[in-house]
Amino acid sequence: MKEDILSEIRDIKLIQGGMGVGVSNWKLARTVSSLDQLGVISGVALERVITRRLQEGDEIVREALLEFPDKELANFVTKNYFIEGGRKNKNLPYKSVPFPFLQIDKEKNITLKPTLEKLIAISVFTEVTLAKKGHDNPVGINLLYKLEWPMMASLYGALLAGVDAVLIGAGLPTTIPGVLDSLSKNEITTMKAKVGDGKDYQFLFNPSDILLNPPKLERPPFLAIINGHLAARGVKHADAYIVEGPKGGGHNGPARNKKLTELGEPDFGEKDDLNLEAFKDFLSFNSKERGKEIQPYWFAGDYAHRLEEALSDGAKGIQVGTPFALSKESGIHLPEKEKIIKKIMNEGIYVYTDPLASPSGYPFKVMQLDETMSNKKVYESRKRICNIGHLIDLFEIDGKVITRCPSEPLKHYERKGGKIENTLGKKCLCNGLMSTIGYGSPNEPPIYTSGKSHEVVKELAIRKGGIYSAKDVIDFILSN
Numbered sequence: 245m246k247e248d249i250l251s252e253i254r255d256i257k258l259i260q261g262g263m264g265v266g267v268s269n270w271k272l273a274r275t276v277s278s279l280d281q282l283g284v285i286s287g288v289a290l291e292r293v294i295t296r297r298l299q300e301g302d303e304i305v306r307e308a309l310l311e312f313p314d315k316e317l318a319n320f321v322t323k324n325y326f327i328e329g330g331r332k333n334k335n336l337p338y339k340s341v342p343f344p345f346l347q348i349d350k351e352k353n354i355t356l357k358p359t360l361e362k363l364i365a366i367s368v369f370t371e372v373t374l375a376k377k378g379h380d381n382p383v384g385i386n387l388l389y390k391l392e393w394p395m396m397a398s399l400y401g402a403l404l405a406g407v408d409a410v411l412i413g414a415g416l417p418t419t420i421p422g423v424l425d426s427l428s429k430n431e432i433t434t435m436k437a438k439v440g441d442g443k444d445y446q447f448l449f450n451p452s453d454i455l456l457n458p459p460k461l462e463r464p465p466f467l468a469i470i471n472g473h474l475a476a477r478g479v480k481h482a483d484a485y486i487v488e489g490p491k492g493g494g495h496n497g498p499a500r501n502k503k504l505t506e507l508g509e510p511d512f513g514e515k516d517d518l519n520l521e522a523f524k525d526f527l528s529f530n531s532k533e534r535g536k537e538i539q540p541y542w543f544a545g546d547y548a549h550r551l552e553e554a555l556s557d558g559a560k561g562i563q564v565g566t567p568f569a570l571s572k573e574s575g576i577h578l579p580e581k582e583k584i585i586k587k588i589m590n591e592g593i594y595v596y597t598d599p600l601a602s603p604s605g606y607p608f609k610v611m612q613l614d615e616t617m618s619n620k621k622v623y624e625s626r627k628r629i630c631n632i633g634h635l636i637d638l639f640e641i642d643g644k645v646i647t648r649c650p651s652e653p654l655k656h657y658e659r660k661g662g663k664i665e666n667t668l669g670k671k672c673l674c675n676g677l678m679s680t681i682g683y684g685s686p687n688e689p690p691i692y693t694s695g696k697s698h699e700v701v702k703e704l705a706i707r708k709g710g711i712y713s714a715k716d717v718i719d720f721i722l723s724n
């Protein structure tokens with residue numbers, strides 16, 4: 245375990261939230277880490293992001309990719325995807341990446357096709373490698389637990405690049421401490437798989453499928469992203485916690501109250517707030533039981549102007565997303581980002597907590613903007629296809645495992661035993677989020693997520709007369 249790294253991270257007041265897809269890119273993470281805070285890259289769907297950057301002629305990505313220890317694989321990927329000077333016809337779709345067709349054996353082991361598994365590992369390796377260049381400070385990776393199938397290949401790619409911290413939420417990441425222990429020893433590793441109506445399935449990952457002579461790896465600390473003390477109990481072997489409330493950007497935990505508000509949003513109330521006393525009790529109990537120091541924690545979800553409050557509640561600091569998401573360095577396509585900032589400065593943007601949009605089943609915050617997926621007309625004019633498949637769920641039907649996504653074509657969903665009522669209001673986040681970062685397929689409208697509050701974004705934008713940098717965010721937060 246990178247014990248020294250854990251103690252280094254303990255002193256960090258500001259964690260830059262991992263924001264997928266591609267919003268927390270290496271540029272943002274590198275900048276934040278260089279400035280002595282914790283920069284975090286998003287590991288979500290990186291095989292798409294990296295291969296699309298290569299097709300746009302990204303030389304920096306190509307060079308970092310070629311640092312991968314298996315040169316044959318690195319050359320294969322660059323040969324397949326890199327286009328010198330960038331692709332000429334922007335109206336054509338990008339060259340595809342294998343769809344996640346999973347392989348399942350009689351022992352109920354689920355594996356990925358080797359080409360996809362390798363592509364995920366090398367892509368994550370590349371992004372972490374880039375984020376770590378030019379400074380000696382720690383860099384983290386963020387992944388969504390809901391996305392189980394790419395998990396171990398992603399983590400392994402990150403370990404090969406020497407990632408210093410792993411941050412995972414969106415589900416209760418119970419298996420991750422054990423998975424990290426095992427992967428960092430280069431052992432064949434299994435991870436319990438969620439398969440609807442099925443039992444005893446597991447993902448299986450063999451590091452030697454990626455590299456025959458892997459280097460010695462170090463086990464990074466694991467920071468579990470949770471929404472309260474009950475969730476903390478479920479991941480008691482995490483090395484640290486990020487406690488995120490319902491105002492944060494991206495996905496949120498479900499509200500206790502199942503009724504929606506008048507506006508149709510989840511009705512988050514007092515019961516969804518952190519019970520600080522119960523959380524602290526759990527931490528001291530857990531510390532005694534494990535014979536280890538009390539786990540440090542950070543608060544997230546509209547905390548950019550509340551560092552002092554977090555510190556006085558015993559946190560080491562805060563994790564911040566939205567102000568970084570709209571900073572110059574983030575992956576959001578620059579012209580759109582500038583428009584969004586202007587709109588926030590002039591009239592404001594409503595952020596709707598959509599209880600249905602995400603195929604993951606979790607509430608998802610969506611900025612309400614005319615030319616995006618948040619506009620019903622725009623979304624309905626989109627041809628319904630499923631060609632990325634990151635958010636697929638697994639089900640067992642008649643002894644066979646099938647995958648489906650409630651945003652896929654209705655005919656396919658129904659044929660695979662899905663109920664139409666479960667598709668209502670669902671959006672194709674996979675394609676929408678690729679468009680958000682400027683790497684979308686033709687005719688795929690973007691979708692923008694952010695936290696409920698744009699207070700700090702507005703203040704920074706006013707001070708800077710528009711777009712601001714990640715350094716501006718850090719200076720603002722630390723000086724308040």
Ligand SMILES: Cc1cc2nc3c(=O)[nH]c(=O)nc-3n(C[C@H](O)[C@H](O)[C@H](O)COP(=O)(O)O)c2cc1C
Nearest residue numbers: 261262263264492493494545546564565566694695
């Ligand atoms: C654009 C965007 C994308 C996000 N994507 C993820 C993600 O992929 N994984 C994750 O754990 N959190 C994600 N988040 C949450 C952030 O990491 C962070 O915890 C949260 O935004 C904090 O609240 P704030 O936005 O009010 O500062 C996302 C947030 C934003 C704004």
